[in-house]
Amino acid sequence: MSDLSDLASASRVATRLFRLMESLRSRHGLDLDEIIIFFAVGRLTFDPGQAMMTIRPTNIASLSDFMGIPRETLRRKLLRLEERELVQRASAGFTIRDMALWRRLGELAGEQKSESD
Secondary structure (H helix, E strand, C coil), rough: HHHHHHHHHHHHHHHHHHHHHHHHHHCCCCCCCCCHHHHHHHHHHHECCCCCCEEEEHHHHHHHHCCCHHHHHHHHHHHHHHHCCEEEECCCEEECCHHHHHHHHHHHHHHHHHCEE
8 A cells, every 4th residue: 555655645746846847837938958957057056065055156067067968058058048037147157046936946846855755
């Protein structure tokens, strides 16, 4: 019975994740790669490994290493994210522009994690 319960829980998480991705796609006109890059920029921008949370711009080379996506593809996708005002260019790379949106997405991911535990 535990297997069925685990499958039902995984199904609920998948449904919420799909709705979240669909919302980003329709609201901001993003494709799946751009959504993933948006998450990755935030992950590399907000460094929780310090005693205090630090915000550090991430560059295309770091993103490429982290994601395994060619630099030219990342450059094009980041320009689209910048046009949609989700990321912004900084002197040393890119940062999340809409921190409130990124925070809400993180909170939703946290809710999904607790549902599946």
